[in-house]
Amino acid sequence: MFCPQCKTEYRDGFSTCSDCGESLVASLPEDPDTQFVDYEEIMRTYNPADIAIIKSILDAENITYYFQGEHLVLRPMGDAAKLMVAKQDAENVRELISDLNFSYTETSARTEENNEKNNGENDE
Numbered sequence: 186m187f188c189p190q191c192k193t194e195y196r197d198g199f200s201t202c203s204d205c206g207e208s209l210v211a212s213l214p215e216d217p218d219t220q221f222v223d224y225e226e227i228m229r230t231y232n233p234a235d236i237a238i239i240k241s242i243l244d245a246e247n248i249t250y251y252f253q254g255e256h257l258v259l260r261p262m263g264d265a266a267k268l269m270v271a272k273q274d275a276e277n278v279r280e281l282i283s284d285l286n287f288s289y290t291e292t293s294a295r296t297e298e299n300n301e302k303n304n305g306e307n308d309e
């Protein structure tokens with residue numbers, strides 16, 4: 186059981202949240218923001234060690250991501266794994282991994298064609 190207000194999980198037998206007094210629900214409603222996540226490719230790597238490092242960083246930052254084709258990396262002549270993150274986190278993730286020096290990594294070119302909101306982040 187979950188409190189819809191503070192998202193606290195309760196064991197069976199509870200019916201209201203002790204903090205908020207809200208009636209508990211069997212499952213939390215899906216966050217509408219997470220229903221249609223637009224993923225963006227951040228980088229590619231052939232190195233499973235890189236993938237492990239990136240995973241630990243992104244897990245620590247609570248970033249939603251996945252590696253496309255991760256299992257292919259382990260095969261000879263396999264494809265690179267692509268790191269995909271939600272568009273709203275893309276800038277943040279590039280920042281996070283920019284300090285790392287990966288030997289088998291190509292950073293994908295930034296696609297800026299769809300710049301609908303120019304909120305004054307000019308690098309000039």
Ligand SMILES: [Zn+2]
Pocket residue numbers: 188189190191192193202203204205206207
């Ligand atoms: Zn609550």
